[in-house]
Every structure is written in structure tokens, then in C-alpha cells.
Amino acid sequence: MSRFFSVLVALALLPFAAVAQSAKPLTLAVQPSTDVPQILMAIDRKLWDAEKVEVKVVTFSTGREALEALLGGQADFAVLTEYPATIGILRGQKFSVLADMARYQGLRATASKKWMNLASLKDLNGKKVGTTLGTNVEYVTSVLLREGGAKAEVVNAAPADTVPALVRGDIQASVMFPNLYAQARKLLGDDYQEIKTKSYVSHALLVGSSATLESRKAEVEGFLKALLVADKAVAADAAAAQGIVLAALKGVMTPEVLKDLWLDYDYRLVLKDDLPALMSQEATWILERGAVKAPAEAASVKTLRGAIADGFLSRLSPGAVSLAK
Amino acid sequence: MQILDHAKVALSLVVAVLVWWAVAASGFVSPDLFPTPIAVWHAAVELYDDGLLFSDLRASLGRAAVGFVIGASLGVSVGLLTSRTRFFRLALNPILSLCRPIPAIAIVPVAIVWFGIGDGSKYFVISYAVFLTVWLATHHGMEHVPETYIRASRSLGAPMMREFFQVVIPAAAPHIVSGLRMGAALAFLSLVAAELTGASSGIGYRLQEARQYLRMDRMFVGLVELGILGAALDFAFLSLSRHLVHWEQT
Missing domain, CATH: 3.40.190.10 (Periplasmic binding protein-like II)
Structure with missing residues (x-):
């Protein structure tokens, strides 16, 4: 019982001990x-x-x-x-x-030639574009679509899932985080396409x-x-x-x-x-x-x-x- | 007596809300990080006004229902096979026992690669979680049918099919139903994991979106929704099981 009270007292004093630490x-x-x-x-x-x-x-x-x-x-x-x-x-x-x-300033739209031809941002019109909703790449997606005057179906995908989704064709294009570009390029091979944004840093x-x-x-x-x-x-x-x-x-x-x-x-x-x-x-x-x-x-x-x-x-x-x- | 029980449940909920309110209003925690019940209510109204509350609920319930039906049907079928047939028991039990400790959330990346970011991967994740629980309960229930029941039915000359449907299945039914009940709860638990990617609607997606925008009030709406749905489902299953396996009620 006394041990229990000791623990209680120690816990109660913990915040004061923390304050007492100088550095x-x-x-x-x-x-x-x-x-x-x-x-x-x-x-x-x-x-x-x-x-x-x-x-x-x-x-x-x-x-x-x-x-x-x-x-x-x-x-x-x-x-x-x-x-x-x-x-x-x-x-x-x-x-x-x-x-x-x-x-x-290298954020970009990427796509696979298997599913679409990405010659200009206008080509994103009517396509399924995968991105991570609620992050800055979602905002970049809106910027890219505005730059191209395109209207696309924006689909949510976790960062690690955007490349597999692009390879499988669940999405036709993607605006992903920069650390994934190399993986996308490697997996898509000759089918890899990209267009960088001009108006977002x-x-x-x-x-x-x-x-x-x-x-x-x-x-x-x-x-x-x-x-x-x-x-x-x-x-x-x-x-x-x-x-x-x-x-x-x-x-x-x-x-x-x-x-x-x-x-x-x-x-x-x-x-x-x-x-x-x-x-x-x-x-x-x-x-x-x-x-x-x-x-x-x-x-x-x-x-x-x-x-x-x-x-x-x-x-x-x-x-x-x-x-x- | 039943009214008294209901009153106790209501009182417990009221006390919980009051404690929540007191903590949130105490000023110890930022209201942005721990919203008051009123703020959560306003967030729920906002989601309703934006047309998101019921569309998310519909999307999540649909995914949970499809995943549950697939997982439960497979679980019961495979459970019957592994418990009654030596070949299937030897072939499947080791691999299923290895799969059981793997949590649904760990399956999500695999599901995405196999089934894509559409609803297919979500059904897979939910049905995976449900299947293993229902399989185990069915297998266990069928394996532990008292030997005396079997001997009695055989001594009375019951044919094999009759013995199976009128002795074995009713004896194992309480286990199967309790497996289904646990499976239904797991369908909701795995729903949030399933909706973490590839979803643009649903309670799991809304929770994630609320986190991205630091909307703790909206996150609490999602958590309360999940709690209410889970409790309602459990209550429904309990009531149903009282009718389905009435011979097991004490």
C-alpha cells in the first residue's frame, strides 16, 4: 500500500520536476x-x-x-x-x-502512354487523375488543371499507392510527391510521360x-x-x-x-x-x-x-x- | 426491469458526455485539439448541410456489408470443410493459422497492388478480416460437437445428411453465430483501414481528410459515427442470435 502511495506522490510531483529542469x-x-x-x-x-x-x-x-x-x-x-x-x-x-x-519547382503531372497521351495539360481533361487529397499535391493538381483548362476526376490515393495505381490503370495520370518520380519512371519505362507545372513552387x-x-x-x-x-x-x-x-x-x-x-x-x-x-x-x-x-x-x-x-x-x-x- | 436497464445505459452515456464536456471546457486542452460536444454537433450539422454525412455513411455501410457477406460466406463454408474433412483440414489449417495474426491494415498495400484503388481492394481487406474470424469460430464449433450427440443420432439410425443438418449444425450454431457477430464488428474495424487509400468518400476517408485539415471536430463526428454503428450492429446481432440459437440461451 505504501508503495502505491509512493508512486502516486511521484506522479503528482512529475510536472514540478519537469519545470525544475533548467536546460x-x-x-x-x-x-x-x-x-x-x-x-x-x-x-x-x-x-x-x-x-x-x-x-x-x-x-x-x-x-x-x-x-x-x-x-x-x-x-x-x-x-x-x-x-x-x-x-x-x-x-x-x-x-x-x-x-x-x-x-x-519540379512538381509535375505524370501519366502512362498505355492509358493516355500527355502532350499538354489539356489532355488531362476527362481523365482520372490520382493524387493525395488534403496535401499540397492536391493543390498542385488544381493548379495543373487550371493551367491546362482541363476538368478531371480527381481520385484519392495514398502516396505509396499512386505509382501502382498508375501502372495498373486505376488512374490515367497522377500528381504525386517528388520522391516517387523515379519509381514511376522505372516501372512505366517507355510509357512514362510528364509535364511540369510553371506556376507553382x-x-x-x-x-x-x-x-x-x-x-x-x-x-x-x-x-x-x-x-x-x-x-x-x-x-x-x-x-x-x-x-x-x-x-x-x-x-x-x-x-x-x-x-x-x-x-x-x-x-x-x-x-x-x-x-x-x-x-x-x-x-x-x-x-x-x-x-x-x-x-x-x-x-x-x-x-x-x-x-x-x-x-x-x-x-x-x-x-x-x-x-x- | 428492462426500463431500469435502459435508464442505466442512458445515464452512463449522459455522464460520459458531461465528463467529455467538462474536460474540453476546462481550458487544459486547446478546444481545437479536443472539441466540446457542442462543437462536434455543429461539425455534424455542417457535414449534413454539405451533403456528406449520409453519403459517407452509405458508402461505408455498403463496403462493410459487401465485405462482410463475402467474408462470412467463405468463412462458414471453409470452416465446415476444414472441420469435417481431413483433407481440407490438413491442406488449409496451417496456412489459415499463419494468416490469422496478420492484421487487416497490413494487407492494405497488397490489396491495392492486386485489386487497385477502387472498391475491390476495400472489399478484399474487409472480407479478409471477417473470413478468418468466422472460419475459426465455425471450425471450432463444428469440431467440438459433443460425441454423445453423434452417437445418439447414429444409434437412432439417422442418415449422414440428417445427422449433419439436424445434429451437427444446430450444436455448432452458437459458435458460428458468435463468429458472425465478431466478424461484423471486425468489418467496421477494418473499414477504416480499407478506406485509408483510394477512397473519396466514406467514414474512414472523412476521418483522414479531417486530419489533413486539422478538423478535430469532424474527426470526432467520424469516431462517434463508428461507435454508434458498431454498437447498433452488435445489438442487432445479439437480438438476432437470441432467435436463431434460442436453444442455447440460458
Whole structure:
């Protein structure tokens, strides 16, 4: 019985013990991917140690899961694309964008010659297009269809299922995540076709919880400073950065595939006006679909600009920030 | 007495909702992460207004029903074969015993490759889960028919078919019915796994979509729907089994 009470007392004191710990590490929730070479570089070269910032990296299989960890109070920072970040802002969640880490402009529609001829985006008209609903590739699908003036039946498929569905002919075309292009090309062989979008660039964002940004400013600056060092290292030696990314991906991607993807990336920590503009377009689209209910002004550039905390990056790298106030 | 039981169930549900409300309204958890019952009600009304509530319900019930019928029919048939025929028992029992621990969600990628992202893969996943449970219950029930029943029927000169339909099947029926009841519950459990991909409607799909848009209120609607459907189905099966195997009621 006394043991039972000891356990109870220990459990009751646990929150106080946690508060008493002085140097709680900053927790970063991230999906190891081609979107985040700066983070993988910082881990590999122990750049946060140099800034005397203790960082605990927790990996997730998607950026959205990383955001969920941040919203649940389990992480201080998360890396995700601008689409789930826009959803979070529309839903009034308490986090801010600290930096736009990478921009990828190679998103595309893929198709098999067996089921259709994809000479232009207009050819998607009347076709079954598979994509992962609720993610940025669904938004890209809408952009591609708009570019081609086409109307298609958009079908939901989990990321890993889009390529088998395309091979089987369950769908005639697909807008999939970039890490699947090589697999699609390999499995479809000579039947593989693609058209890249001209009007969409995806952004990999570093976001921080409002509580952390307010209460641990010095540590946040140290965290960002290390990332800026990593940023320079990635720009200076792409081959070394690719080696680190390949090692982090643990053999799921070949060096050739990564080199090919790398060409469509722009890696640099920046904050520019194109980001809130794109997020505003996405927010408007989300509200029009009715997936999130919010007043129209929630989708304005001004509102989304308000969710970008540019102060940290402005102080550390003034040239990287060009945002209208 | 029955009114008292109903009152107890209603009271328990009311208390559960009140506790839920109190926790959600306490401010300890963000209302966006743990919505109040009122917020969930509003989300349900919103889904109804958007025409999604009943279309999702229809899609999911249709998939669960087709998967259940296929899985249950196969389960009972194969169970009869493996329990009464040595050849089928030796041929099928080892492989079915290996399949039993494999959860339905692990079968989803295989189902997608074999049957595509249409409804075929969903029927396969649901019927797989139902089949194994119903097979085991049928096999077990048929194998454990008391030997005295068989001896009595044979000493009375009952022909083989009569013995099978009037002695063996009624003796095993309680096991078969309880297998069907578990199978029906499993059809709903595997439904969500089946609708994770390739679906653009259904409760499982809506749960996933709600997660993508951080709509916990809509997720709770889906969870409540699944709970109500499962409980209603279980109640219906229990009532039906009272009539079907009335000789086993205590």
C-alpha cells in the first residue's frame, strides 16, 4: 500500500520536476527528406553544439505529423510545406514561420502512354487523375488543371499507392510527391510521360511554436544561426550535402535520383513576399472548397504575413528577408 | 426491469458526455485539439448541410456489408470443410493459422497492388478480416460437437445428411453465430483501414481528410459515427442470435 502511495506522490510531483529542469533541449520535428539538407547538415556537423544549443531531433514520416507534434506541445520546431502550414494558420493555431528553407519547382503531372497521351495539360481533361487529397499535391493538381483548362476526376490515393495505381490503370495520370518520380519512371519505362507545372513552387518551411519563440529567444537565435551556417555549407559543397542527405535517407534514394531532384531545388533560408502570396492563394482555395470554415479575411495576404516571424532571420541575415510590412 | 436497464445505459452515456464536456471546457486542452460536444454537433450539422454525412455513411455501410457477406460466406463454408474433412483440414489449417495474426491494415498495400484503388481492394481487406474470424469460430464449433450427440443420432439410425443438418449444425450454431457477430464488428474495424487509400468518400476517408485539415471536430463526428454503428450492429446481432440459437440461451 505504501508503495502505491509512493508512486502516486511521484506522479503528482512529475510536472514540478519537469519545470525544475533548467536546460530542456529544443525539440525539432522533421521528416528526413530532400527538403531539409540544411537540417541534416547541422545534425551531421554538430552545428547546434557549436552554438551551445541543445537540440533533440524527432523524425516523422510527413511534415503534417511534425506539425501535429508541435501543436500538441511535443515539439518546439517543425518543418513542413506551406500547404499544411496554411491550414494550421487558417485554423488559428499558435505557431509562426521562421524561415523558408527550400523551394522546389519540379512538381509535375505524370501519366502512362498505355492509358493516355500527355502532350499538354489539356489532355488531362476527362481523365482520372490520382493524387493525395488534403496535401499540397492536391493543390498542385488544381493548379495543373487550371493551367491546362482541363476538368478531371480527381481520385484519392495514398502516396505509396499512386505509382501502382498508375501502372495498373486505376488512374490515367497522377500528381504525386517528388520522391516517387523515379519509381514511376522505372516501372512505366517507355510509357512514362510528364509535364511540369510553371506556376507553382513548393516551400519547405521551418515553423516554431509561439510559446518557444516568446520564451526562449536566445536559444531560437542560436538554433537559426547554426542553420544559417549549414545553409552556407550546403551552397558551398552540394556533393557533400547530397552525401549527407543520402545517408539520412538510408538507401531509399540513389545518388542519380537525388542529383536529378537537386536541380529543381533552391536551397537558402529566406523570407520573401512570394510566400504569403502563395499561402493566400492556397487559403482562398481551401476556404472555397469548404474544408475549413473561416472568414474570407483569414485568407488575405495581410493575415498570412502576420504568421511569419521574420524578426529572427532579419537580425541574423538581413539580406535574406524581403517582406512587405 | 428492462426500463431500469435502459435508464442505466442512458445515464452512463449522459455522464460520459458531461465528463467529455467538462474536460474540453476546462481550458487544459486547446478546444481545437479536443472539441466540446457542442462543437462536434455543429461539425455534424455542417457535414449534413454539405451533403456528406449520409453519403459517407452509405458508402461505408455498403463496403462493410459487401465485405462482410463475402467474408462470412467463405468463412462458414471453409470452416465446415476444414472441420469435417481431413483433407481440407490438413491442406488449409496451417496456412489459415499463419494468416490469422496478420492484421487487416497490413494487407492494405497488397490489396491495392492486386485489386487497385477502387472498391475491390476495400472489399478484399474487409472480407479478409471477417473470413478468418468466422472460419475459426465455425471450425471450432463444428469440431467440438459433443460425441454423445453423434452417437445418439447414429444409434437412432439417422442418415449422414440428417445427422449433419439436424445434429451437427444446430450444436455448432452458437459458435458460428458468435463468429458472425465478431466478424461484423471486425468489418467496421477494418473499414477504416480499407478506406485509408483510394477512397473519396466514406467514414474512414472523412476521418483522414479531417486530419489533413486539422478538423478535430469532424474527426470526432467520424469516431462517434463508428461507435454508434458498431454498437447498433452488435445489438442487432445479439437480438438476432437470441432467435436463431434460442436453444442455447440460458
